[in-house]
Amino acid sequence: MVTIKAIAARCGCSPATVSKALNGAPDVGRDMVKKIRSAAAEMGYIPNGAARALKTARTYNLGLLFQEFSHSGLAHEFFSLMLNGFKSRAEELGYDISFISSHLEGRGFSYVEHARYRKFDGVAVITVNYDDPAVRELAESDIPTVTVDYEFPGRGCVMSDNDQGVADLVQYVHSMGHRRIAFIHGEQTAVTRTRLAAFFRTCGQLGVPVPKGYVIEGVYHDPDFAAVATERLLNMPEPPTCILYPDDISYMGGLEAAERRGLSIPEDVSAVGYDGIAMSQFLRPSLTTMRQNAPLMGARAAEELSRAVTEGRAYSPERIVIPGVLLAGETVKRLK
Amino acid sequence: MVTIKAIAARCGCSPATVSKALNGAPDVGRDMVKKIRSAAAEMGYIPNGAARALKTARTYNLGLLFQEFSHSGLAHEFFSLMLNGFKSRAEELGYDISFISSHLEGRGFSYVEHARYRKFDGVAVITVNYDDPAVRELAESDIPTVTVDYEFPGRGCVMSDNDQGVADLVQYVHSMGHRRIAFIHGEQTAVTRTRLAAFFRTCGQLGVPVPKGYVIEGVYHDPDFAAVATERLLNMPEPPTCILYPDDISYMGGLEAAERRGLSIPEDVSAVGYDGIAMSQFLRPSLTTMRQNAPLMGARAAEELSRAVTEGRAYSPERIVIPGVLLAGETVKRLK
DNA sequence: CTCCGCTAAGTAAACGTTTTCGTAAAATTA
DNA sequence: TAATTTTACGAAAACGTTTACTTAGCGGAG
Numbered sequence: 001m002v003t004i005k006a007i008a009a010r011c012g013c014s015p016a017t018v019s020k021a022l023n024g025a026p027d028v029g030r031d032m033v034k035k036i037r038s039a040a041a042e043m044g045y046i047p048n049g050a051a052r053a054l055k056t057a058r059t060y061n062l063g064l065l066f067q068e069f070s071h072s073g074l075a076h077e078f079f080s081l082m083l084n085g086f087k088s089r090a091e092e093l094g095y096d097i098s099f100i101s102s103h104l105e106g107r108g109f110s111y112v113e114h115a116r117y118r119k120f121d122g123v124a125v126i127t128v129n130y131d132d133p134a135v136r137e138l139a140e141s142d143i144p145t146v147t148v149d150y151e152f153p154g155r156g157c158v159m160s161d162n163d164q165g166v167a168d169l170v171q172y173v174h175s176m177g178h179r180r181i182a183f184i185h186g187e188q189t190a191v192t193r194t195r196l197a198a199f200f201r202t203c204g205q206l207g208v209p210v211p212k213g214y215v216i217e218g219v220y221h222d223p224d225f226a227a228v229a230t231e232r233l234l235n236m237p238e239p240p241t242c243i244l245y246p247d248d249i250s251y252m253g254g255l256e257a258a259e260r261r262g263l264s265i266p267e268d269v270s271a272v273g274y275d276g277i278a279m280s281q282f283l284r285p286s287l288t289t290m291r292q293n294a295p296l297m298g299a300r301a302a303e304e305l306s307r308a309v310t311e312g313r314a315y316s317p318e319r320i321v322i323p324g325v326l327l328a329g330e331t332v333k334r335l336k
Numbered sequence: 337m338v339t340i341k342a343i344a345a346r347c348g349c350s351p352a353t354v355s356k357a358l359n360g361a362p363d364v365g366r367d368m369v370k371k372i373r374s375a376a377a378e379m380g381y382i383p384n385g386a387a388r389a390l391k392t393a394r395t396y397n398l399g400l401l402f403q404e405f406s407h408s409g410l411a412h413e414f415f416s417l418m419l420n421g422f423k424s425r426a427e428e429l430g431y432d433i434s435f436i437s438s439h440l441e442g443r444g445f446s447y448v449e450h451a452r453y454r455k456f457d458g459v460a461v462i463t464v465n466y467d468d469p470a471v472r473e474l475a476e477s478d479i480p481t482v483t484v485d486y487e488f489p490g491r492g493c494v495m496s497d498n499d500q501g502v503a504d505l506v507q508y509v510h511s512m513g514h515r516r517i518a519f520i521h522g523e524q525t526a527v528t529r530t531r532l533a534a535f536f537r538t539c540g541q542l543g544v545p546v547p548k549g550y551v552i553e554g555v556y557h558d559p560d561f562a563a564v565a566t567e568r569l570l571n572m573p574e575p576p577t578c579i580l581y582p583d584d585i586s587y588m589g590g591l592e593a594a595e596r597r598g599l600s601i602p603e604d605v606s607a608v609g610y611d612g613i614a615m616s617q618f619l620r621p622s623l624t625t626m627r628q629n630a631p632l633m634g635a636r637a638a639e640e641l642s643r644a645v646t647e648g649r650a651y652s653p654e655r656i657v658i659p660g661v662l663l664a665g666e667t668v669k670r671l672k
Numbered sequence: 673c674t675c676c677g678c679t680a681a682g683t684a685a686a687c688g689t690t691t692t693c694g695t696a697a698a699a700t701t702a
Numbered sequence: 703t704a705a706t707t708t709t710a711c712g713a714a715a716a717c718g719t720t721t722a723c724t725t726a727g728c729g730g731a732g
Contacts, residue, residue: 051718053386252618282588387688
C-alpha cells in the first residue's frame with residue numbers, strides 16, 4: 001500500500017509536508033505542492049480512512065437507522081424512495097452512508113454504541129417505531145441526529161405534511177359531494193395520530209358528521225385487514241359513500257372486498273388511498289391518493305443532517321415540512 | 337471518551353492486557369479477565385473502530401455498490417427486496433454495510449478507490465450495468481467481490497434463474513394452448529440475453545414458431561414503451577395470443593394499450609409479467625408472472641461474500657442459482 | 673548591521689488499538 | 703533441589719495520519 005511516507009521519501013520531504021500539500025494547507029510552497037500532488041497521483045495514493053478518522057475524529061460517514069416497516073422492510077416504496085433521496089443527496093454532500101444495526105462483530109451492540117464505534121458524523125433515523133427505547137436513546141444522544149416523521153425536542157426533523165394531506169383528501173372528497181366518509185387508519189404512531197386529528201378537524205370544519213364506527217383502527221400495508229374493515233363498513237345500516245384507506249396497498253384489499261360483494265369502485269362506493277406509489281396510477285380505475293414526496297424528504301433530511309454536523313454547537317434545528325400532492329384519480333365518484 | 341488505557345489504569349494493569357482480556361486472548365488470568373470486563377462495562381467502554389481498523393486491516397464493513405436501475409433507483413421492488421435480504425444476512429454475520437459511491441469528501445473517487453479508502457472487507461455489486469468500466473474495475477480488483485445476476489471469472493455470484501424462469505413461463509403458456517407467443521424484452525443486459533436465449537430455445541423445443549416481429553427489444557419498467565410495443569404486436573396481421581412482458585410494471589402499459597383498443601385481458605389476449613412484485617397479486621385479473629426470490633438472492637450474496645472474506649486465499653468461488661416460482665394468475669386464458 | 677517578520681519546511685507527539693516478544697513467578701518434572 | 707515448562711502479564715512498536723510547535727533561511731525596515 002502506498003502511504004504518505006512513501007510519497008515523502010520520493011519527493012525528498014517529510015510526511016508532514018505531504019499531508020499538508022494534499023490537504024491544501026497554506027504553508028507549503030507552490031512547486032512542492034505540484035511535485036507532491038503529481039507523485040501521489042502517479043503512485044496511486046489513496047488515503048487511509050481509518051487513520052484519518054482516528055486522528056481527526058471525522059469520518060464523513062453518516063449512520064442510517066432504517067427500521068423495518070412491519071413486514072415489508074425496505075420494500076415499501078415510500079421508504080425506498082426516501083432512502084434513495086437521502087443517499088443521493090448525502091453523497092453529493094460528500095458523505096458515505098452506512099446502516100446502523102444492533103449486531104456487529106458478533107457482540108450485541110445498541111444503536112448508539114454502534115454509532116459510536118463507527119464514529120458516524122451524524123445519524124438519520126427513518127422508522128415508524130419511535131417508541132422503541134433503543135431508538136430514543138440514539139435520537140437523544142449527543143450525536144447529531146435528524147429524524148423523519150417524528151420530532152425530538154432540539155433536533156432537526158423532516159415531516160411529511162400528513163395534516164394537510166388528510167385535510168386535502170377530505171376536502172376533495174367533500175367537494176365531490178360525499179357526506180358519509182369513513183376512515184380506516186393504520187397502527188398508532190405519530191403519523192397516524194396526526195392524520196386522525198386532521199380527519200376529525202376537517203370533517204368538523206365542513207360540517208360532515210362522523211358516525212360511530214366510521215373510523216376504524218387498522219394496520220398499514222395489510223390488504224387483508226383492509227378487506228375485513230371494508231366489509232364491516234359496508235355492512236353498516238348506513239354505509240359510507242367513500243372510504244379513506246391508510247395507504248395504497250390497503251386500498252387493494254378494500255377493492256377486493258367491494259367486488260366480492262358485487263360492488264364496484266367508484267360506481268357503488270368511492271375510495272382513496274395514501275402515498276401515491278407508482279402502481280396506483282396504473283390501476284384502472286386509477287387511484288385517488290395523496291402522493292408523499294418521499295425523495296425530497298430524504299434529500300432534505302440529508303441536508304439538515306449535514307448542517308447539524310458541520311455547524312456543530314451553532315446548529316439550530318429546523319422542522320422541515322414537505323407537502324404532498326393530491327393525485328385525483330378515478331376512484332371517487334361525483335355525487336350530485 | 338473511555339479508552340483501553342483508562343481501563344488499564346483503573347484495573348492496575350497494562351493496556352495490552354486489557355486488549356487481550358476484551359478479545360478473549362488465552363494468556364490472561366481468570367480473575368483479571370473478570371475484573372477488566374466488568375470495569376469496561378461499568379465505564380461504558382466502546383472500542384474505537386477506526387483504531388481497530390488501522391491496526392488490524394479488518395473493518396467488518398462491507399461495501400455495497402447499488403447502482404440505479406434506470407430511473408427507478410432503489411424504488412424497484414426487486415432491488416429493494418434484495419437489498420433487504422443482503423442487509424439482514426450481512427448483519428447477522430456481523431458485518432456493517434455501507435454504500436459505495438463515486439464522490440466522497442468532495443474528491444471524485446472511483447468505486448475501487450472508494451472501497452480502498454474505506455477498507456471494506458468485501459464488496460457486493462448489485463446492478464444491471466456490468467459494462468460500466470468503473471464497475472468492472474471494482475469487480476476485477478483484488479477486493480473480495482460478489483456480484484448479482486452477472487458472473488465474473490473467478491468470483492462468486494448469485495444468479496436468478498432467468499433461464500428456467502422464462503422456460504417455465506413459455507411452457508406454461510404453451511400448456512394453456514397458446515401457439516402464438518410474443519416476447520417484449522428489456523434492454524441488452526446479461527439477464528436479458530439469458531432470457532432471450534431461453535425463449536428461443538423453449539419455443540424451439542415445443543415446436544412453437546417465432547414469427548418475425550414477435551420479439552421486440554424494449555426497456556425495463558417502462559409502461560409507456562410496453563404500450564407502444566403492444567400496439568405494434570396487436571396491429572400485426574397475425575397478432576400473438578399471448579404476450580410476455582419484461583416485468584410486471586411493463587405489463588401495466590400493455591394492459592392499458594389493450595384496453596384502449598377495446599380488448600380485454602385475458603379474454604382477447606393473454607399476458608404474463610416477470611418479477612412477481614407484491615402488487616401483481618392484487619390486480620384483477622391477477623397477474624401470471626415469475627416471482628424472483630429476491631430476498632434469498634440478497635441473503636445468499638451476503639453469505640457468499642462473507643465466505644470470500646473469511647476464507648481469503650482458500651476461497652473457491654461459487655455460482656449460486658436461485659430459482660423463481662411461477663405465479664399462475666388469471667391473465668393467461670386457456671385456449672381449447 | 674541588527675532585528676523583526678515572513679515563508680517553507682521539518683520534528684515529534686498523538687489518535688486508540690493490537691501484537692510480538694520478553695520475562696518473572698509459579699508449577700511441574702526429574 | 704535443580705532444571706524445565708507453563709502461566710500471566712508488560713514493554714514497546716506499529717498501523718497511517720494530522721497538527722502544534724520549531725526552525726532555517728531570507729528579505730526588508732530601522
